[in-house]
Amino acid sequence: MLKLLKKLLIFLVLMYVLYALTRSYVVCGGAISIIVLALILVNVLKRSSEEPAYENYFFYECFTDIECMQNISMDWDDATIDHDNVIVALVVLIASKIVNKFILGLHKSVIRIICINTYIFLMIVWITDKVYMFYHRLSTACPNPSCQRKFKLPVYECDRCQVKHRRLTPGKYGVLKRRCQCNNIMPSTFFNGRGKLKSYCPYCGWELSGDTSSKQFTIPVVGPPSVGKTCYINMAIHSLMENTAPSKQWNISFANSSEQKEYDTVIEAMKKGYKPAKTDFDSLTAYQLMMKIPTDSISRRIYLYDIAGEQFTRSGAVLENKAFSYVNGIVFLIDPLSIDEIRYQAEENANTLEYGISSIEFDDVLDVMLNNFDTMLKNRRMNVTINNNFAVVINKMDVPLINEQIGNSAAEKFLQENKQCRSIVEAQSILCREFLMKYRGNFVRKIEYKFKNVKYFACSSLGHCNNGQAYAGINVENPLLWILSMSDNGIKMM
Numbered sequence: 001m002l003k004l005l006k007k008l009l010i011f012l013v014l015m016y017v018l019y020a021l022t023r024s025y026v027v028c029g030g031a032i033s034i035i036v037l038a039l040i041l042v043n044v045l046k047r048s049s050e051e052p053a054y055e056n057y058f059f060y061e062c063f064t065d066i067e068c069m070q071n072i073s074m075d076w077d078d079a080t081i082d083h084d085n086v087i088v089a090l091v092v093l094i095a096s097k098i099v100n101k102f103i104l105g106l107h108k109s110v111i112r113i114i115c116i117n118t119y120i121f122l123m124i125v126w127i128t129d130k131v132y133m134f135y136h137r138l139s140t141a142c143p144n145p146s147c148q149r150k151f152k153l154p155v156y157e158c159d160r161c162q163v164k165h166r167r168l169t170p171g172k173y174g175v176l177k178r179r180c181q182c183n184n185i186m187p188s189t190f191f192n193g194r195g196k197l198k199s200y201c202p203y204c205g206w207e208l209s210g211d212t213s214s215k216q217f218t219i220p221v222v223g224p225p226s227v228g229k230t231c232y233i234n235m236a237i238h239s240l241m242e243n244t245a246p247s248k249q250w251n252i253s254f255a256n257s258s259e260q261k262e263y264d265t266v267i268e269a270m271k272k273g274y275k276p277a278k279t280d281f282d283s284l285t286a287y288q289l290m291m292k293i294p295t296d297s298i299s300r301r302i303y304l305y306d307i308a309g310e311q312f313t314r315s316g317a318v319l320e321n322k323a324f325s326y327v328n329g330i331v332f333l334i335d336p337l338s339i340d341e342i343r344y345q346a347e348e349n350a351n352t353l354e355y356g357i358s359s360i361e362f363d364d365v366l367d368v369m370l371n372n373f374d375t376m377l378k379n380r381r382m383n384v385t386i387n388n389n390f391a392v393v394i395n396k397m398d399v400p401l402i403n404e405q406i407g408n409s410a411a412e413k414f415l416q417e418n419k420q421c422r423s424i425v426e427a428q429s430i431l432c433r434e435f436l437m438k439y440r441g442n443f444v445r446k447i448e449y450k451f452k453n454v455k456y457f458a459c460s461s462l463g464h465c466n467n468g469q470a471y472a473g474i475n476v477e478n479p480l481l482w483i484l485s486m487s488d489n490g491i492k493m494m
C-alpha cells in the first residue's frame with residue numbers, strides 16, 4: 001500500500017513538473033503515456049524469466065549483431081590505413097568509410113524501426129491479453145484437494161517435447177507466439193489459443209483439464225452429514241446435462257474423463273435405485289463441468305464441490321478448503337427431517353428411517369461455516385455482509401408432509417393466488433422462507449443479515465426413498481442455475 005502511494009506521489013509530481021514546463025495537457029498526457037508504456041515494457045521484459053524457448057531476434061540478438069558490425073567496421077578502417085600507397089589508402093579509407101558507415105547506419109535504422117514497432121506491438125498485445133483476461137474474468141482453480149489455489153496463468157506444456165513453460169505470455173520470447181526449444185511454435189496469449197494447451201497448476205504441478213481460457217464458477221454444496229449432498233450434486237449434474245442444456249442449446253460436458261467415469265458409475269447405480277456411498281471425511285470431490293453457450297465464444301468452467309458433512313461439524317476443518325475464499329455462491333442443503341417438530345409429525349405416517357435423517361442441526365453447520373468465512377475473508381467483523389449468493393435448499397421434498405407445504409403443487413397454487421408473484425421458482429422461494437421462518441426463524445434472519453443475495457428452493461435429490469427403484473431428482477438444477485445467473489449476465493435462469 002505504501003509502495004503504491006509512493007508511486008502515485010512520484011507520478012503526480014512528474015505530471016505537475018511536466019505541466020509547469022510545457023503548459024500543455026496534450027504534451028503532458030503524451031509524455032505520461034510514453035513513460036507508463038515504457039515502464040510496462042521494462043516490467044514485461046524483467047518478468048519473463050528464463051524459459052525453454054528461443055528469444056525473439058529483436059529483443060537481444062539484434063543489438064549484439066549491431067555491436068559485431070561496429071567492430072568489423074572498425075577493423076576495416078584499420079586495414080585501409082595500413083595500405084602502402086598513401087593515395088590509395090586515402091581513397092579506400094574514404095570509400096570504405098562512406099560504404100561502411102552507410103551500411104551500418106542503414107542497418108541500425110532499420111533495426112531501430114523494427115524494434116520500436118515490435119515493442120509497441122508487444123505492449124499492445126500484453127495489455128490486450130490482460131484486458132481480455134480481466135474483462136472475461138478468466139481464471140482457473142487447482143482441483144487438487146490439498147491445493148485449491150486460484151490463479152490466472154497456468155504452466156503450459158509444449159505438445160512436441162513436453163517441456164514446461166512457466167510464463168507463456170507476450171515477452172522477449174515472442175509477442176503472439178514463441179518458438180519452444182524444440183522449434184515448436186506455441187501461442188502466447190489467451191485470444192490465440194493458449195488456453196487449449198496442456199496445462200498444470202503453478203503451485204503444486206497438478207495436471208489441469210479443459211480449456212484454461214474460460215470463466216470460472218465455484219459452487220460448494222454445504223450441509224450436515226446425510227443431508228443428501230452427494231445425491232444432490234450427481235442428480236443436479238444429470239438434470240443440467242439431460243434437461244437444461246438441450247432446451248437452452250448449451251453444451252455441457254465434463255472437463256476430464258476420470259470425473260466423467262466417476263459420475264457415470266454413480267448415476268448408473270442411481271438409475272437402478274442404489275444410493276451413492278458416503279463421502280470420505282478427508283476427500284473433497286470437485287466435479288468440473290465445461291459449459292458452452294452458443295452466443296458466447298468464452299466457455300465456462302463450473303466447479304461443484306462435494307465436502308463431507310463432518311467437516312462442517314468441527315470449526316477449522318473447512319478452512320482447509322481454500323476454495324471457500326473465491327466461491328461464487330453456496331448451495332446450503334437442509335434436511336427438513338432434522339427439525340424435531342417436523343420429524344415427529346412425519347413419523348406418524350411413515351418410517352422416517354428410510355429417509356436417512358441428518359442428525360446434526362443445520363443451524364450449527366451455518367455457524368461453523370460463517371466463522372470460517374470470517375476467518376478466511378480476514379473479516380473479523382460479524383456485521384459485514386458477504387457478497388456471495390446463498391441458495392437455501394430444502395431437500396427431501398418427496399416426504400409427503402414436506403411436499404404438501406412447499407412442493408411444486410403448493411407453489412403452483414400460491415402462484416395462481418398471488419398475481420404479483422412472477423414465476424413458480426419465486427413462489428416456491430416465498431413458501432420455503434415461510435416454512436423456515438415457522439421452524440427456524442433465527443436461521444433465516446442470520447443468513448439474510450449476513451449474505452447479500454439469498455433465495456430459497458425446495459428439491460428432492462432422489463425423488464423417493466424406495467430402494468431398487470430408479471431415482472430421479474426434482475427441481476435439483478434450479479439452485480445452481482440461480483447462482484450462475486447471479487454471477488454471469490450471459491446465463492439466464494428461465
Ligand SMILES: Nc1nc2c(ncn2[C@@H]2O[C@H](COP(=O)(O)OP(=O)(O)OP(=O)(O)O)[C@@H](O)[C@H]2O)c(=O)[nH]1
Nearest residue numbers: 225226227228229230231279309356460461462465
Ligand atoms: N427421501 C429422500 N432421501 C434422500 C434424498 N436425498 C438424500 N436422501 C437420503 O439421505 C442419505 C444421505 O445422502 P448423501 O447424499 O449420501 O448425503 P451427504 O450429505 O452426501 O452425506 P455425507 O457424505 O455423509 O456428508 C441417502 O442415502 C438417502 O437415504 C431425497 O431427496 N429424498
Ligand SMILES: [Mg+2]
Nearest residue numbers: 229230278279
Ligand atoms: Mg456425501
Ligand SMILES: [Zn+2]
Nearest residue numbers: 158161180182
Ligand atoms: Zn517443445
Ligand SMILES: [Zn+2]
Nearest residue numbers: 142147201204
Ligand atoms: Zn495446485
